[in-house]
Amino acid sequence: MNAALLIIGATALGALLLGLRARAGREMNLEQWTVGARGFGAVLVFLLMAGEIYTTFTFLGGSGYAYGKGAPAYYILGYGCLAYILSYWLLPPIWRYAKQHRLISQSDFFVRKYDSPTLGIVVSLVGLVAMIPYLVLQLKGLGIIVQASSYGSISATPAIWIGVTVVAVYVMVSGVHGSAWTAVAKDTAILLIAIFLGVYLPYHYYGGFGAMFTAIEQAKPGFLALPAQGESVWWFASTVLLTALGFYMWPHTFGSLYTAKSEDAFRRNAIVLPLYQLVLLFVFFVGFAAILQVPGLTGPEIDLSLFRLSVKTFDPWFVGVIGAAGVLTALVPGSMILMAAATLLAHNLYRTAKPGADDAEISRVAKLLVPVVALVAVWFTLQGGETIVALLLMGYSFVTQLFPALVLSLARRNPATREGAIAGILAGVATVAAVTLTHTTIGKLFPTLPSAIRDLNIGIVALAANIVVLFVVSALTRQGEAHSPAALPGE
Amino acid sequence: MKLTHALSALPFLGILGGIFFVNRVTPLVFGMPLVLAWIVLWVVLSSAIMALVYRLDPTNRREGRR
Numbered sequence: 001m002n003a004a005l006l007i008i009g010a011t012a013l014g015a016l017l018l019g020l021r022a023r024a025g026r027e028m029n030l031e032q033w034t035v036g037a038r039g040f041g042a043v044l045v046f047l048l049m050a051g052e053i054y055t056t057f058t059f060l061g062g063s064g065y066a067y068g069k070g071a072p073a074y075y076i077l078g079y080g081c082l083a084y085i086l087s088y089w090l091l092p093p094i095w096r097y098a099k100q101h102r103l104i105s106q107s108d109f110f111v112r113k114y115d116s117p118t119l120g121i122v123v124s125l126v127g128l129v130a131m132i133p134y135l136v137l138q139l140k141g142l143g144i145i146v147q148a149s150s151y152g153s154i155s156a157t158p159a160i161w162i163g164v165t166v167v168a169v170y171v172m173v174s175g176v177h178g179s180a181w182t183a184v185a186k187d188t189a190i191l192l193i194a195i196f197l198g199v200y201l202p203y204h205y206y207g208g209f210g211a212m213f214t215a216i217e218q219a220k221p222g223f224l225a226l227p228a229q230g231e232s233v234w235w236f237a238s239t240v241l242l243t244a245l246g247f248y249m250w251p252h253t254f255g256s257l258y259t260a261k262s263e264d265a266f267r268r269n270a271i272v273l274p275l276y277q278l279v280l281l282f283v284f285f286v287g288f289a290a291i292l293q294v295p296g297l298t299g300p301e302i303d304l305s306l307f308r309l310s311v312k313t314f315d316p317w318f319v320g321v322i323g324a325a326g327v328l329t330a331l332v333p334g335s336m337i338l339m340a341a342a343t344l345l346a347h348n349l350y351r352t353a354k355p356g357a358d359d360a361e362i363s364r365v366a367k368l369l370v371p372v373v374a375l376v377a378v379w380f381t382l383q384g385g386e387t388i389v390a391l392l393l394m395g396y397s398f399v400t401q402l403f404p405a406l407v408l409s410l411a412r413r414n415p416a417t418r419e420g421a422i423a424g425i426l427a428g429v430a431t432v433a434a435v436t437l438t439h440t441t442i443g444k445l446f447p448t449l450p451s452a453i454r455d456l457n458i459g460i461v462a463l464a465a466n467i468v469v470l471f472v473v474s475a476l477t478r479q480g481e482a483h484s485p486a487a488l489p490g491e
Numbered sequence: 492m493k494l495t496h497a498l499s500a501l502p503f504l505g506i507l508g509g510i511f512f513v514n515r516v517t518p519l520v521f522g523m524p525l526v527l528a529w530i531v532l533w534v535v536l537s538s539a540i541m542a543l544v545y546r547l548d549p550t551n552r553r554e555g556r557r
Contacts, residue, residue, distance in 0.1 A: 074530050078506045081534045085499050088541060092550075209522030217516050217524075224516045224524040233514050237507045267545055274537040281531060 004320030005150040011324035012166055015331055018185060019170025019178035026177070030363040033175030034104045034343045035258040040180065042265040047183040048176075048256040048336070049087075049269060050276055054190050055333040056141025059326055060303045062280055066287030068302030070223040072231040073284055078240040080277045083247035088270035090248060092263040093410050099258075105340070106254035107348040110402075113409040116418040117352055122425055123402060124348040127251035128341060130395035132377060134250070135337045139164060139381040141303075142330035148307035149323025151316065160381055163327065167335045168374040171342075172367045176259055179335045186328035191279055193325045198282025201289040201309065209285070216291055223291075229451050238457040245463075246400030252333075252340035338377075342369040394436040397459040401428030404467050416470055419477040424470025431462035495544045502537040506530060 031037055040048070058076060065073035094109065101112050106127060111120035142163045143156030150159075170178040206212035217224060226233050248254060260266065283306075290305040294312060297305055310322050346366035351357055357365075405421035408414055416424070435458050443454035513529040520528035545551055 071524070071526060074527055077530050077534060081537050082503060082506060085502055085537055085541060088499065088544065210519050211522075213516075213519055213522060213524055222516065225526050226510075226514050233510050236510055241507060264551070267548070267551060271538055271541045271545055274534050274541070278531065278534055281527075284527075 002151060002153065002320075003315075003317035004323060005153060007317065007320030008146060008149060008323045008327055011327055012162065012331075015182050015185065015328060016166045016170055018181050019166075019335070020173055022170075022177035022181040023174040024177070028173075028175060028363070030343075030347070030359055030366065031102070031104055033363060033366070034255060034339060034347075036176045036180070038099060038258060039261050040259040041261055042268055044180045044183075045257075045260045045265045046269050046272070047187050048180055048259060049253070050187065050273060054187065054279070054329055056138050056145070056326065056330045058280060058283060059190065059194075059329045060141050060144065060306060062283040063287035063290070063306040064303035066284040067290050067297065067305035069231065070220070071226045072236070073287070074226075075236055075240050075243070077277065077280050077284075078236070079243040079247065080280070081274045082240065082244035084270050084273040084277075086244060087248065087273070088267055090407075090410075091257050091266040094254075094406075095257055095260055095263050095266065104255070104258065105343050105347055106249075106251040106402075107344060109254070110405065110409075110421070111348075113414070114405075114416075114418040114421055116422070119405075119418055119422050119425075120348050121352060122422055124251075124344045126398050126402065126425065126429055127344055130398040131251060131337050131341050132373075132380065133395050135334060135341070135373075135377040136380045138330045138334045138337070139377060142327060142334075143381070144303060145307070145323050145326035145330070148304060148311070149319045149326070151311070151319075157382065160378060163330060164334070164374050164378055167331050167338060168371050171335045171338050172370050175339060176256070176336075179256075179332055179339065180259075182328065182335065183332045186325070186332045189325040189328055193322055194279050194282045194286075197306075197310070197322070198285035201313065202285055204313065205289055205293055212285075212289060216288060219292060224288075230455065232451070232455045234452045234455040235457060238455075238460050242400055242457050242459040242463065243396060245403045246396050249399040249402045249406070250340075251344060251399075252336040255340050255343065256336060338370055338373055341373045342366045345369050345373070394432060397432040397436070397462060398429055400459060400463060401425050401432065401466050404463070404470055408470075415474060417474045417477045420470045420472075420474030423473040424466045427469035428462045428466030431465045432459065435462070495548050498540050498544050498547075501540060502533050505533040505536065509533070 026032055036044075062073060062076055065076070097103070097112070098109060101108075103109055103112065105124075107120040107124045110123045111117055139160050140156075143160045146154050146159035146163075147156045170182070174181075202209050202212040206215055213224060226236055248257070257266070286306050286309065290309040294305060294308040297308065307319075307322070310319050314322075343366055346362050346369055350365055351362055402425060404424060405416055408416040409421075443449075443451075446454070509529060510526070514526050516524045516526070518525060523531065
């Protein structure tokens, strides 16, 4: 038992207690459990929304990407920023509609807007397929963090079991209240740790930021700018755009926006969130500092750069503090995904299959499904394999396919019909699945095209297919329909 | 197109379009590679632009303060 392990263990216990206490005598019906009875103030909404960007993927992956790939990591900073600008315009109308119709899941929104339970099932399935790998990624990150910061005395597998148990228990008891209160602890910890590391390490090892970047430029010329081919400026622009559009399409993020008490919270948050995510800049600095200090990590090992450098630099107790912050970055998003997945399964799939079920039954089923989803995720995590990154990218491309049907449904007169929306989403998802599973890129399909087009994110093609099919099918099915559901008065 | 919409579009132009003109390491700006400094600049500007949009948007006046 070392100091690091003690601190990490205490943090996991603290998260569990905080998550359980968050219930605070509330009657946990479904609306209270999943969307906090729409009573969260601006600060909690801010943290739930911001929490999305500070996951293990950004903590480990952000520093790892900067370490291993250099400039392409900058895209993470760009897409969050643009997504927050979209949020100012996108979230208030969604929130208003959801409140008016007492919606509790993302799929509900599509069901109502398009008056189509079938579309609800399609959206639920897309969301589930995208979320499981996302959860697996958090668990994998959790395992890496505990293993590295306990100096190997706890291996990844027991760490994953303990972490997933903590999350499943407090999600079952407290629902979104548990996520919100652990998010407060997580954001405080990660903010302090990331800024400290991002400033201390460059000064400690190089004497400053400028000196650090000059040294890297000398050792690896051009590493700090985007390459001419592959992850080029074309890749950057298309990837930033796609991920910005997909940002709020994750079912757990979409669901968390329902928790807000007022729509003004979103517009206010859009001012502060871009600055808040500058914390990522310091995460990049950690990865850059590691390049010349702990060289030689390759492949999936690049995700370890932050911890390798920390172990080299600090005493065990402080490595424990960093590890504890890292554990929180896995638990909070993990809890939100678990809850969103259980809600989709119970509320949108189980209820559709068994229309007679009342709210109390749905609520019970949702809570029972939490450990089931958790076990599925643990199973995938322990299966291992590097296909998870491929699956995550596929997940992001999947949820982005929901964007066209969603945005069009906000128009006063929706140009998309329900058939168009379903066909568009299916076309987009099929394209993503086909290219991901066959490991195709635009470059491989059309090697003669100029490199600008070959470097485009393949998701652009899927989104284009989606939009074309959506409009064609909508035009074909428009005839004979008196008016589309979204054109009803009062909407 | 309303002014608030046009303002909101600026960061998209700056980040998605600007990247093509600033993809260089040197000169370092505030110690950072030029391309990174450019993105950071736009993140900060985005925040300022959204503050301005918030003030200009009539929706926020109608609802009053908090």
